[in-house]
Amino acid sequence: MLLNSVVLTAFLGSLAGAAPAQGPAVTCCDALSLILQEKVVQLGNKTTENEYKNTRYTYWTERSSEVTPSCFVKPSSSEDVSATLKILSQPQYRNVLSCKFAIRSGGHTPWPAAAINGGVTIDLSNMRKLEVAEDRKSIGVGAGNKWGMVYSKLEQMDLAVSGGRWGNVGVGGLLTGGGLSFFQGKRGLACDGILNHEVVLSNGTIVQANPKVNTDLYKALKGGNNNFGIVTRFDLEAFQQGKIWGGGILHAAKDPTTLSWFTNFANSSLTDLDSMVMYSTVPLFGQWMSGGLVTYAKNVTDPSSFRDFYNTSLFSTASITTYNQIAQFNAIGTPFGGRAVWATFSFKNNAAFMRTVIDLAAQESRTMPLFSPGIQLIFQPLWKAPRAKVLAETGGNSLGLDDQGDLIIVLCSSGSRRAADDMTINLAMKGFINKATQKARDAGVYSSYIYLNYAAEFQDPIAGYGESNRAQLIAVSEKYDPIQLFQKQVPGGFKLRRAEGDWV
Numbered sequence: 001m002l003l004n005s006v007v008l009t010a011f012l013g014s015l016a017g018a019a020p021a022q023g024p025a026v027t028c029c030d031a032l033s034l035i036l037q038e039k040v041v042q043l044g045n046k047t048t049e050n051e052y053k054n055t056r057y058t059y060w061t062e063r064s065s066e067v068t069p070s071c072f073v074k075p076s077s078s079e080d081v082s083a084t085l086k087i088l089s090q091p092q093y094r095n096v097l098s099c100k101f102a103i104r105s106g107g108h109t110p111w112p113a114a115a116i117n118g119g120v121t122i123d124l125s126n127m128r129k130l131e132v133a134e135d136r137k138s139i140g141v142g143a144g145n146k147w148g149m150v151y152s153k154l155e156q157m158d159l160a161v162s163g164g165r166w167g168n169v170g171v172g173g174l175l176t177g178g179g180l181s182f183f184q185g186k187r188g189l190a191c192d193g194i195l196n197h198e199v200v201l202s203n204g205t206i207v208q209a210n211p212k213v214n215t216d217l218y219k220a221l222k223g224g225n226n227n228f229g230i231v232t233r234f235d236l237e238a239f240q241q242g243k244i245w246g247g248g249i250l251h252a253a254k255d256p257t258t259l260s261w262f263t264n265f266a267n268s269s270l271t272d273l274d275s276m277v278m279y280s281t282v283p284l285f286g287q288w289m290s291g292g293l294v295t296y297a298k299n300v301t302d303p304s305s306f307r308d309f310y311n312t313s314l315f316s317t318a319s320i321t322t323y324n325q326i327a328q329f330n331a332i333g334t335p336f337g338g339r340a341v342w343a344t345f346s347f348k349n350n351a352a353f354m355r356t357v358i359d360l361a362a363q364e365s366r367t368m369p370l371f372s373p374g375i376q377l378i379f380q381p382l383w384k385a386p387r388a389k390v391l392a393e394t395g396g397n398s399l400g401l402d403d404q405g406d407l408i409i410v411l412c413s414s415g416s417r418r419a420a421d422d423m424t425i426n427l428a429m430k431g432f433i434n435k436a437t438q439k440a441r442d443a444g445v446y447s448s449y450i451y452l453n454y455a456a457e458f459q460d461p462i463a464g465y466g467e468s469n470r471a472q473l474i475a476v477s478e479k480y481d482p483i484q485l486f487q488k489q490v491p492g493g494f495k496l497r498r499a500e501g502d503w504v
């Protein structure tokens with residue numbers, strides 16, 4: 001590192017003295033490869049052509065894999081990330097297109113939030129440290145891990161953490177966006193299980209953010225996406241976890257009994273909070289099928305909270321299993337996202353409104369391009385029950401949910417078959433979200449909360465956290481990132497200030 005610092009200082013000194021018009025432009029990727037050497041994989045370098053290509057194709061969807069950065073930087077330590085940001089934050093690189101950058105952990109976001117054309121993609125996937133504390137109460141997780149890797153290790157020790165339910169989702173994105181988990185009913189969102197973040201700030205300084213130091217940053221990062229720094233390591237609360245019950249359930253077309261079951265299930269004063277469901281409805285020839293992924297966090301066959309859903313089903317794979325097996329199975333079932341388009345909104349638990357939304361999705365699906373899958377809806381409870389506990393134990397998060405009741409998160413999923421249809425599908429999805437949220441307002445069940453990890457590029461989840469939360473996030477960003485590097489030089493992800501019309 002000492003040698004690198006000397007080289008860096010000399011290099012930056014020479015840059016600072018150079019007039020812009022002199023000689024060939026020195027790109028940020030050149031500067032980065034001088035310091036980080038083989039950890040920088042540049043476009044057009046014959047030696048590393050295959051690595052460049054392979055890295056590009058590790059994204060979940062085609063839209064992200066089609067993006068062509070000038071280089072990938074693949075740090076293996078937080079010091080490498082620090083060196084990278086010390087270069088990218090140089091004043092002469094502001095507003096230089098090739099110095100704009102993206103930050104990528106697992107690369108599962110359907111739209112290219114973690115990829116950048118012509119710029120620098122910081123790919124954290126080599127940062128896969130995984131350390132279980134001796135007292136088994138916490139684990140340290142490098143930001144490049146995917147949940148499947150974390151769970152494979154923890155499961156052998158009868159431990160778990162609040163994390164993603166798909167093994168192929170990255171740790172960094174899920175946790176900085178909130179994170180739905182198998183254990184949400186009792187433990188809140190996955191970000192609520194974070195004990196400490198290790199963060200590299202825009203000036204390259206490495207800091208910790210936890211309930212004792214940098215507490216404002218600690219809270220902001222829980223939901224605040226990539227707006228404050230690059231998180232290189234998360235320390236997560238670990239807990240004892242044995243076998244669970246879970247699997248998939250399929251229902252006949254338009255079975256109304258499942259709707260009333262779901263509404264009771266999503267009511268935190270009626271439900272068993274060890275349960276989890278992703279209840280989905282799929283348009284089918286003007287009708288809809290329903291089904292879902294269910295889990296119950298205990299070794300209990302056929303738990304009563306699911307009985308009305310389970311005992312009327314056509315087909316079920318639910319059995320005694322482990323949360324790791326479910327996560328691995330989910331990953332195997334969805335290795336590539338194709339040209340998936342996701343968007344989301346939330347509403348206050350209400351059966352009549354749910355029916356309205358399902359009918360609206362079926363209707364809008366009929367107007368979508370031929371061969372598009374239409375709009376599939378996945379409903380998930382976001383119970384108020386665990387929030388008081390989370391607030392007391394960790395000071396809460398930046399999601400603006402503290403005063404809200406039981407919500408339902410709706411993942412609206414579609415996709416196109418070819419690039420030429422991407423915009424059409426996005427616009428159809430935008431139209432659907434506008435209509436659905438208007439109907440929610442009319443029905444008095446509107447919620448501003450937009451779950452960031454399902455949000456489309458045209459949505460503004462930070463605004464959905466509420467104005468005072470947003471103002472707080474902006475204050476934290478100005479404190480830890482005074483040059484506003486993460487607002488100005490990182491176009492991907494969800495920014496703190498967004499104007500209507502930023503997306504067309």
Ligand SMILES: *[C@@H]1O[C@H](CO)[C@@H](O)[C@H](O)[C@H]1NC(C)=O
Binds near residue numbers: 046
């Ligand atoms: C291409 O990449 C290799 C491996 O990192 C490096 O040694 C070499 O200097 C690069 N070539 C150019 C022209 O940058």
Ligand SMILES: *[C@@H]1O[C@H](CO)[C@@H](O)[C@H](O)[C@H]1NC(C)=O
Binds near residue numbers: 267268269270349350
């Ligand atoms: C949830 O259940 C409680 C207790 O039965 C009931 O009072 C409340 O109205 C229910 N909430 C909704 C949204 O149905």
Ligand SMILES: *[C@@H]1O[C@H](CO)[C@@H](O)[C@H](O)[C@H]1NC(C)=O
Binds near residue numbers: 242243299300
């Ligand atoms: C799970 O429950 C069954 C039935 O009660 C019991 O036989 C089995 O030993 C339990 N398994 C574990 C791992 O606790």
Ligand SMILES: *[C@@H]1O[C@H](CO)[C@@H](O)[C@H](O)[C@H]1NC(C)=O
Binds near residue numbers: 308
């Ligand atoms: C399903 O279980 C519920 C609750 O135990 C019961 O009321 C209902 O009759 C059952 N339905 C069927 C088809 O078995």
Ligand SMILES: *[C@@H]1O[C@H](CO)[C@@H](O)[C@H](O)[C@H]1NC(C)=O
Binds near residue numbers: 201203479480482
């Ligand atoms: C880096 O930025 C942080 C936050 O603004 C500041 O506290 C720290 O002193 C800075 N470090 C250096 C070396 O300038």
